[in-house]
Amino acid sequence: MEFDVVCVAFPSWEGDYVKSTIQLMSELAAHRRVLYVDYQYTVKDVVQAIFKNPFHIPVARILGFKKRLRNITLENGATIYVLSTPPVIPINFIKKVPLFDKLLRFNSFWQARAIQKALKDLNSSNYVVVNAFNPSYGIGLYNSFKPHIQTYYCYDEIGASYWAKDHGPRLEAQYMKMVDHVIVSSEGLQNSKKPFNKHIDTVKNGVDFELFHKAFVPLSQKSIKKKIGYIGTVDQRIDYNILKRLALEFPDTEIIIVGRVLDDMSEVKEQTDPLRSISNFRFEGAKSPAALMEYLKEFHIGIIPFIKNEQTAAIYPMKINEYLAAGLGVVATDFAPLAEFGEAIHVATNTDHFIEAVRNLLEKDSDDSQLARVAMAKQNSWHQRGLQLNQLLEQLYQKYTNQA
Incomplete structure (x- = not known):
């Protein structure tokens, strides 16, 4: 079926970490034309970027000094079209609903x-709109896209996001009732979003299998000194008691944390400072993907x-x-439904169970177990997720086109 995809994105195209929206749109671009509407940078963002631009914000395109629309050739050989839109007035700090909504319409x-x-x-x-975790502009742009099919892609609880705490839940609830379909990234999100739209499907996060499998090293070839690792942001989601227990229970094992530490948040700094000693x-x-692979090669768990x-x-x-693609043993808390991974990972219901699972892996893990984990990860590649999303959008297009 011939139709384009217009992705109104929250994640910015630039950046050196994996973003599910960009991964999925890059896979979709192998099947159909995709217009990626980049993050809506504010006037404040642009002014700051003129003097210091660590995130490589495309200032000239945002201001219209260069063509706002560019085509980018992806690693998979596909082409994606990325649009830098004009800067917007910053409004997230505004608490009064009427004023916020008025300025949102202006933006x-x-x-x-x-x-x-x-x-x-x-x-x-002829296109399908995928709004990626951006309900405010979903509402603001809604009438601009009629009568086309509009979907909302939700990959996190918006109420937990600091930038959206004042208006995010209100706008998301409103927007989900407006769109034709909702797409979420987890079972937990599917359950929490059902009250707002009965048409909902799950496309879970994937892995850049080829990249992370480069970090695969058989256990028999790893160093004798054991290393336990965590990759990702260190924030208020972390159980710091587990991290402390790991370091104390396994004094001869290195505990290595690779990722941003949000210690500008007092509740995070209070927990991370004692660990540093x-x-x-x-x-x-935080590390680049290439550097991250070197850490994963050394991790045992x-x-x-x-x-x-x-x-x-x-x-x-x-x-x-990502861990599984590198063949690592995985120990997680039971923070979310993870039954689909079966015995490929170890899910602990409390701190003692977590420590015991780590101990068992350090003592009993094997090369054969590593291969089973790799096979599991390969089934969950971004390529497979992209095929799933493309099939879902085709079904929606056929459904709503036949109804027209």
Whole structure:
């Protein structure tokens, strides 16, 4: 079926970490034309980027000094079209609903003009909209996309996001009732979003299998000194008691944390500062994908020590399949439904169980077990997820086209 996909994204195209939206849209681009409407940068973002631009924000395109629409050749050989829209007025700090909504309409007007011009340049009049975790502009742009099929892709609990705490839940609930279909990334999200739209499907997170399998090293070839690792953001989701217990229970084993540490949050800093003084505990900071592979090659076990609450129940963590693709033994808390992984991972219901699972892997893991984990990860590649999403969009297109 011939139709384009217009992705109104929250994640920015630029960046050096894996984003599910970009992974899925990159896979879709192998099957059909995709217009990726980039993150809506604010005037404040642009001014700051003029003087310092660590995130490589495309300032010239945002300001219109260069063509806003660019085509990018992806690693899979496909082409994706990325649109940088004009800067918007920052409004997330505004608490009063009438003023916020009025300024959102103003921002959306300029966004809509840029998107409609890009669609005209691409000669695209037949498309499906995928709004990626961006319900405010989903609402603001809704009438600009009628009568086309509109879907909402939700990959996290928006109420737990600091930037969206004032208006996110309200706008998301409103937007989900407007769209034709909702797509979520986990069972937890499917359960929490059902009250707002009965048409809902799950496309779970995947893994760049080829990349992370480069970190595969047979246990028999790894160093004798054991290493337990965590990759990902260190924030309020972490059970810090587990991290402390690991370091103390296994003094001859290195505990290595690779990722951003959000210690600008007082509740995180209070927990991470004492860990820094433990001799076998290391915070390595965020790393590029290439550098990350070198760490994974050295790890014996990958851990996911999340606390169990409403926010984490909605997570399908990408790091599970990333660990598995590298052949690592995985120990996770029971923060979310993980039964689909069967015996490929170890799920602990409390701290003592977590420590015991780690101990068993350190003592009894094998090369054969590694191969089984790799096979599991290969089934969950982004390529497979992209095929699933493409099939779902085709079904929606056929359904709503026949109804028209």
